[in-house]
Amino acid sequence: MSPDNEVIERSIREPAVFDELYGRHATPVYRYAAQQLGDHAAEDVMSETFLVAFERRSAYDITVQNARPWLLGIATRLMRKHVRLEAVSWKGMSADLAAQITPDFIEQAGARIDAKRLARRLAKALRRLSESDRETLLLYAWGDLDYASIALAMQVPIGTVRSRLNRARRQLRRAAGTETIEQETDHGRVDASPQHT
Known part of the structure; x- marks a missing residue:
């Protein structure tokens, strides 16, 4: 072939x-x-x-x-x-999205809030992402593309893909209430504490 x-x-x-x-x-x-x-x-x-x-x-x-x-x-x-x-x-996507992109968020938050409420929060957080961050995340999660392939698809440098995914993941973790005090690396910068908006 x-x-x-x-x-x-x-x-x-x-x-x-x-x-x-x-x-x-x-x-x-x-x-x-x-x-x-x-x-x-x-x-x-x-x-x-x-x-x-x-x-x-x-x-x-x-x-x-x-x-x-x-x-x-x-x-x-x-x-x-x-x-x-x-x-x-966004219609009917909340539960599916929570299961596909953030299953660990649902497990961690399950003891504190029910999955339906979490799915609504994640869907709302996804709507708040910039269009480019959301599309990058969906190409990764649903398009099943690696970083290099996303860069090709969106016609941007691979560093831009990493930056967009990092930013989107932080926002989703924040929405899910699973942000911890663990260090998070962002393009060479290390934050010792979670970021708050």
């Missing part, structure tokens, strides 16, 4: 070959969009992602073998434009 970059390169001469890329990555792109937008909107985002990718395939960086970060980056930008993003993405 040819790597993605070879498929994309061949598809410039033979457009029908692009279908191989669809077969490999349609499901992960759909799942990523569905977790944020719901099934109906995810179908539209997935279809449009591959349409955009097909149209821009000649601009793909052929040195990158795996096209999934590129495709999830396109999907992320399309979801930003999606009119119903905020209204649909």
Whole structure:
């Protein structure tokens, strides 16, 4: 099986070959969009992602073998434009999000508050994250991308990905009430105490 970059390169001469890329990555792109937008909107985002990718395939960086970060980056930008993003993405997501991104938070907070209340607090904290921090966190948690792949998807340096994830994790820990006096490293800076807003 040819790597993605070879498929994309061949598809410039033979457009029908692009279908191989669809077969490999349609499901992960759909799942990523569905977790944020719901099934109906995810179908539209997935279809449009591959349409955009097909149209821009000649601009793909052929040195990158795996096209999934590129495709999830396109999907992320399309979801930003999606009119119903905020209204649909948070509906019914709280419990699922708490289970997927922060299961340890639920366990730690379980003795103090019930999981439903914690899920509402985490969803509220997620809404308060900047768009770029939230998208970075969701690409990591739901897109199942590593830091380097997120950097490719969002077209930012890997240090920016680390910074965004660190900031998002701190805010979620604060919302979950699990911030401790343990030291937290932030780009070479060590804080001996938790940060408060």
